[in-house]
Amino acid sequence: MSLWGxxxxxxxxxxxxxxxxxxxxxxxxxxxxxxRALRYVPAAVLxxxxxxxxxxxxxxxxxGVVAIxxxxxWRATFATIIAGLLALHLFGFLR
Amino acid sequence: MVASGIPPLAAxxxxxxxxxxxxxxxxxxxxxxxxxxxLVILTTxxxxxxxxxxxxxxxxxxxxxxxxxxxxxxxLVADNAYGLALARFADHPDDPAKLEFFLGTGVPVWxxxxxxxxxxxxIGSGVPASWRLEFAAPLAFIAMSVPFLRDRxxxxxxxxxxxxxxVANDLPLRLSVVAAALTGIGVxxxxxxxxx
Numbered sequence: 001m002s003l004w005g006x007x008x009x010x011x012x013x014x015x016x017x018x019x020x021x022x023x024x025x026x027x028x029x030x031x032x033x034x035x036r037a038l039r040y041v042p043a044a045v046l047x048x049x050x051x052x053x054x055x056x057x058x059x060x061x062x063x064g065v066v067a068i069x070x071x072x073x074w075r076a077t078f079a080t081i082i083a084g085l086l087a088l089h090l091f092g093f094l095r
Numbered sequence: 096m097v098a099s100g101i102p103p104l105a106a107x108x109x110x111x112x113x114x115x116x117x118x119x120x121x122x123x124x125x126x127x128x129x130x131x132x133x134l135v136i137l138t139t140x141x142x143x144x145x146x147x148x149x150x151x152x153x154x155x156x157x158x159x160x161x162x163x164x165x166x167x168x169x170x171l172v173a174d175n176a177y178g179l180a181l182a183r184f185a186d187h188p189d190d191p192a193k194l195e196f197f198l199g200t201g202v203p204v205w206x207x208x209x210x211x212x213x214x215x216x217x218i219g220s221g222v223p224a225s226w227r228l229e230f231a232a233p234l235a236f237i238a239m240s241v242p243f244l245r246d247r248x249x250x251x252x253x254x255x256x257x258x259x260x261x262v263a264n265d266l267p268l269r270l271s272v273v274a275a276a277l278t279g280i281g282v283x284x285x286x287x288x289x290x291x
Contacts, residue, residue, distance in 0.1 A: 003101070003102075003105055003126070004105070005132060006122075006126065006132040006135055006136065007105065007108060007109050007112065007113070008112075009132065009133075009135075009136040009139075010109070010112075010113045010118065010122060010135070010136055010139040011109075011112035011113045013136055013139050013140045013143070014113050014114070014115050014118065014139060014143045014146065015169065015170065017140070017143050017144060017146040017147040017150070018143075018146045018147075018149070018150050018169040018170065018172040019150060019165075019166070019169035020147050020150050020151070021147070021150040021151040021153070021154040022150050022153060022154055022157060022158075022165045022168060022169045023162075023165060023166075023169070024154065024158075026158045026159050028158075030151070030154060030155055030158075034151065035155065036284060036287070037280050037284060038148065038151055038152040038155070039249070039283070040248070040249060040252040040279055040280045040283030040284065041145075041148040041149070041151075041152055041276065041280065042152070042177070042178060042181050042240070042243045043240060043243040043244060043249045043250075043252045043253040043256070043279065043283070044252045044253060044255070044256035044275060044276050044278075044279025044280055044283065045145045045148065045256070045272065045275070045276045045279075046174065046178060046236055046239050046240035046243065047236075047240045047253040047254075047256045047257045047260070047275075047279070048256045048257060048259065048260035048271070048272050048275030048276060048279065049117070049174070049233075049236045049260075049272065050233040050234075050236035050237050050240065051256075051257035051258075051260045051261050051275075052260050052261050052264045052271070053230075053232070053233035054233055054237075055261050060230065060233075063230065063234075064233070064234075064237065067234050067237045067238070068237055068241060071237055071238045071241035071242075072241055072244075075238075075241070075242055076238070077235060077238040077239065080234055080235075080237060080238035080241075081231050081234045081235055081238065084230065084231075084234035084237070085227065085228075085230060085231060085234065088227055088230055089227065092227075
């Protein structure tokens with residue numbers, strides 16, 4: 001398969017995953033158990049994406065703790081990123 | 096992607112039609128090492144499996160939207176747009192302008208992403224590595240995940256998912272994210288039952 005075929009395959013697979021539940025007929029109710037399970041998807045998946053990236057070394061771990069504290073207190077994305085990057089450089093400088 | 100030997104035009108096209116960063120980084124590495132196309136597509140499927148869960152939870156809010164809007168919503172589903180929209184819908188469950196809110200987050204996220212990919216293709220590795228900007232991505236995900244920690248059950252779900260993702264990090268095909276999601280959901284539901 002050519003590079004273009006591979007790209008097309010990736011695009012199809014990704015779009016179908018995104019569209020699955022959105023394209024089911026509107027009358028179909030989401031089952032209660034699924035609805036309950038879905039409550040935990042964002043917390044679980046979003047945490048799973050960053051956790052291995054933070055538990056790499058002491059600097060990243062400490063910067064991650066600072067970022068969590070800032071995110072918890074202020075709930076502001078940009079402030080969290082800036083605080084985390086500053087903390088990373090500070091801990092790197094102190095070491 | 097260009098750094099792994101993929102033509103710039105193909106990289107930009109991939110960004111437009113696939114629109115999923117994590118799977119693009121992974122597929123570029125696989126393509127560069129001569130992995131068969133079907134395996135590259137299968138890896139994409141696993142990395143992006145979380146979008147299926149996102150679509151299921153967005154369905155709760157958009158099941159009755161017109162089809163053409165649902166087709167567009169599906170294309171715009173991305174971690175950050177989803178995170179922002181779901182945080183908003185949790186605070187305002189009866190918001191009549193959910194579609195407008197989702198498009199208002201999804202379209203700028205899409206545009207910023209495509210411009211950033213274009214800039215990456217044009218400028219390449221012009222940003223000094225000493226800025227350590229690569230850590231901005233996990234930091235952005237920290238900022239997105241924390242607002243979802245609303246009670247003991249969601250905290251337990253996030254902790255279980257985080258630990259699973261770290262322990263299972265060496266699994267092939269980024270299966271760790273799928274494993275972490277399932278563990279997190281299971282633990283969250285267990286805690287919910289206990290609290291009753």
